[in-house]
Amino acid sequence: GAGVSQSPSNKVTEKGKDVELRCDPISGHTALYWYRQSLGQGLEFLIYFQGNSAPDKSGLPSDRFSAERTGGSVSTLTIQRTQQEDSAVYLCASSLRQFGGETQYFGPGTRLLVL
């Protein structure tokens, strides 16, 4: 079946603008994760959703970042008033269940550049 998809694949925006990044997880996967990879850095955990439970937002770097998951499927990561340091690759992943060794399947990422 189809893997995790993300859109857009690339996004260039001006400092101060809002952006929305979309993730379509693998059908049937109850857990969805957002990560960020900045230049030369590892994968930084941002947020995860597990079924209908409240999301774990502990990795969000500031209150300019928010995410939602509608209907337990598609997720949107929103960055308000973007800053240049927000430039990174934003990766979405999904798995059958929450962490605990479940293999996460990653999307191709959205490359965000804030000018």
Next chain:
Amino acid sequence: DQQVKQNSPSLSVQEGRISILNCDYTNSMFDYFLWYKKYPAEGPTFLISISSIKDKNEDGRFTVFLNKSAKHLSLHIVPSQPGDSAVYFCAAVGNKLVFGAGTILRVKS
């Protein structure tokens, strides 16, 4: 504070030889470890994993070794192939997945 560290940013190996990628962790509560492989412009893909109750897991050319007392794990690829050239991320599972910074592997033909 980096809980998972990959101290070698890059590694270059001749085709056919062994590639050894290392990873150190600080949190003794981690109980499961994974290696992911990432090609440019693609998301990471799962490669191999190991539970903390084991010290070795093998899958074809890939073997992961875990030394709990040293809080160290390594990924061995043998024989290395040019298609193995990628970024390799070590990850550890506690209450969430924590990734290392990655090691760029280049396999020369």
